[in-house]
Amino acid sequence: DVKVTQSSRYLVKRTGEKVFLECVQDMDHENMFWYRQDPGLGLRLIYFSYDVKMKEKGDIPEGYSVSREKKERFSLILESASTNQTSMYLCASSFIRTSPLHFGNGTRLTVT
Amino acid sequence: DAKTTQPNSMESNEEEPVHLPCNHSTISGTDYIHWYRQLPSQGPEYVIHGLTSNVNNRMASLAIAEDRKSSTLILHRATLRDAAVYYCIRIDQTGANNLFFGTGTRLTVIP
Secondary structure (H helix, E strand, O other): OOOEEEOOOEEEEOOOOOEEEEEEEOOOOOEEEEEEEEOOOEEEEEEEEOOOOOOEEOOOOOOOEEEEEEOOEEEEEEOOOOHHHOEEEEEEEEOOOOOOOEEOOOEEEEEO | OOOOEOOOEEEEEOOOOEEEEEEOOOOOOOEEEEEEEEOOOOOOEEEEEEOOOOEEOOOOEEEEOOOOOEEEEEEOOOOHHHOEEEEEEEEEOOEOOOOOOEOOEEEEEEO
């Protein structure tokens, strides 16, 4: 079974801090994705990557950046965390562009 | 517009079939239809996907309209464990201007 592991289940950070959310997949998947999930808004795509060192903006990239130095790892970076970035963050991966997405269990980030 | 449209909520009695609809009227010829579900405190879980033909697997069936502008996820016998939020999304091999999950349909299963 594919495993997508997010480094933290819960995270509390202060406004202005630099925050790293890490995601690792163990199935040699080409594609990786970062979503955030908020009540009433569903899942919204932040960034995605179809290859190592490659990144594309999703629907809501503002305030975020990403890094993919190795195929199995996709990091989401909040350069200066703000309270409106308090959310559930979900990482996903897929083998090819049209194959199923496999999600991690999420990181609930609170910015105070 | 890469969005799909689903009802906000549906109810079903336990052990009865459930038909969850999804509208994707602007779908292109290369878009696959995927369905996922999300249980409380978990990430979404893949259920089924298809392109043009109806599909079956151990979890569910997917019926795709002939014009591909809508699809229906069919749970043949709902159980309490099927209570979840169900998402229908489009995935296109030419790019990620879709992958839009929206708010899905919250399915309540009544014992």
